[in-house]
Amino acid sequence: MTIGQGSRHPKPEDISAIREAISRFDPSASTTIVGQDKAKLRDVFAPTAHSKALDPATTLVLGARGAGKSFWASVLYNKDTRRLAGDLYPRLELGKLRVEIGFGGVSRAGVSKDQIDKLVPPGQEKTSAAPFWQAVIAGAALKVTEPDQKHLPKEMLKRFADPQDWADAMAEVDDELTNQGETLLIVFDALDAISEDWGRLSGLIDALMRSVWELRGFNAIRAKLFMRPDQLSELTLRFVELPKLRSGAAKLGWGQADLYGLMFARLAFDEEAAEAFGLFVDAQGLGKPPEKPEELRTWKLSSNKTLQEKLFEAMAGNFMGAGPRKGKTFDWPYNHLADGLGDVTPRSFLILMQNAAERSQSRDSGALILLPQTIRDGLREASKVRIDQLHTEYPWIKRVLQPLAGLRVPAEPQVFFDAWIENATVEAAVKIARKENALTPVPINPSRKSDLSDREPDLAERLAKMGVLTSRPDGRYDMPDLFRIGAALLKKGGVTPKA
Known part of the structure; x- marks a missing residue:
């Protein structure tokens, strides 16, 4: 059967396949910079507004819980996802980037919390933290000029007890990178995992910011810090250049079109539901989804709200009730997921949709993939999870x-x-x-x-x-x-x- 625009009503099995794909969305939407939960190619979605966050020249990246800080840190570090990000953000020239981890909050991701506690004992943050972070930076940088050696922080502290030795070694790395036309980016993520004690955390991050700021003297060595805005405002940071660092920061904000684009992209590249989703999209007269992630930049459903609304109304109906008084299904999730600062995160959005799909599976939803009532139920789950996440901090x-x-x-x-x-x-x-x-x-x-x-x-x-x-x-x-x-x-x- 030839599929023409609007010529085919989706089959029940297509509806079911798409619904099941949404129900498989990771409810935690959590990512670690390395390991089993690292960013995967099929999950990469690149909103235009996030270009600054991935730019090696941007030192500070701010994002609420669940906004994608660890996801982008992982995308930058792992070669396959960095290559894809380079295709999606060609201006950034990410192909010329070398990326090392300064701190990532999990095993095999830069320096560990145990190493920090041993080399910067509690109470000694003012005197020991800055040399320690310089040692971490040196260990990452020397992989350029001394690739076959290990560069543990303890060894780096001894080797660079004289600050001039550190400056000379870093200058050598900088020259090597410049000659090769490359840039080294040292990524620091999950900074709240450095310490549970907020007073100690303030001292450690204060020293980290000072050490990172000093890298401005080099041509090809950069650092990137991923932080939550509340961390930046609540921690007692005394770093005098903090206003400059903050003014140049990138914010990981997600607009309504970004979140629906993310959702539709995940469906387009779901191994079990891609074909069904493609048929469903085509049946609405919206063309065909991309076959490769690199094509997301030009896919209209990535960013066109009018087309996104048409597709989602086909999935969930027009309204949250019998008429428009209860709101449009397309607008309702975004409007109800914002916190008091106006931020809506992919984590909350995906939890809502995932829970709605699960609940729709057990009900008679007819030709709809998601029932409006299950979208309300999904909001209840997203709210519960958000409070649980707040409770950890x-x-x-x-x-x-x-x-x-x-x-x-x-x-x-x-x-x-x-x-x-x-x-x-x-x-x-x-x-x-x-x-x-x-x-x-x-x-x-x-x-x-x-x-x-x-x-x-x-x-x-x-x-x-x-x-x-x-x-x-x-x-x-x-x-x-x-x-x-x-x-x-x-x-x-x-x-x-x-x-």
Whole structure:
């Protein structure tokens, strides 16, 4: 049978194959720079706005949890994905890049946390951290001129006890790279894994930034740091050039078209569903998906929102309810997945779609791949996962959200404060933070015994910085659905916490 534009209704088996492919999306969407979870060719999707993040000249890359920091670090480090990224971003000349790992947070990814703890003992960050990071940088750089030798940080510290020796060795590497027309990029990812103690983490990252900044004197040696924006703002960093570093930073932002493009690209290259997806796309009069990842740049469904909306409405229907009052299926996920800072991440988006597909499999969905009700259910799952992820970094977050369960938002600030006061929330959260050596939920003056009474406004301000709370123009507090649903707050006309 010849397939013409709009001439064929998708077969049930095609619908099922596509739905099953979406249900196979990795719910964690987690990536490590090396190892089993490293970036894979079939998962590479390159939004135009991310070009700056991969540019070797960009030192600092900022992205929220799940925005793709470790994914891009892995893409840059591994040769096959770097080659593909070079095709997708030809201006960056990634083919002339050598990439080494300074720190990656997992085994066989640069220096380990154990090495850091041994060579920079707790309390000695001010004196020992800068020489240590210079030793790590030297170890990565010397692979250019001394490729057959190991360059462990301990050995590098001894070898370059004299700073001039370090400068001379780096200059030799720089000259060699320049002569070969290459650039060395040293990648630092998963920086929160350096230490669980936020005070120590501040000292270590402060020294790392100073060491990286000094590389500006070389022509062909660069470093790239992947960090979360909240890390940058919450850590007590004293690096004097930080404003310059921040001003040149790239942000891993994801627009609505980027996320749907990512989803459709994953379906286009799914080994088991590519054919079914191709037939489905063609049946909507949208042509054929690309056969090679290199063709994603010119595939209209990568970035054209109008065409994306047409395809997704064929997959999930036009509206979230009987009519437009409940919102369009195409817009609804993006609008409800944003945090208080306006960020929507691939992790949350893929979790929503994956969960919706799983639930649609067990229901009579007819010709639809995803049912609107399952999309709402997917938001519930994405909210739960996002709070769980926050809890790993801020172990007090669930204790702070717990007293708010059942509140209806938006609400006056005092409603929040009263709930926290009644449950002694600030005191309990500070206790948890101290036990876990985590960032405290409110500022604490270590030089004197802090009075934690009347600190509820400070707690609200902390949540606002994290994107968990927002303040409306009329002064009332609101909570984005991404957190509200998992925290069991209510909202008129909004998705209820429980299905």
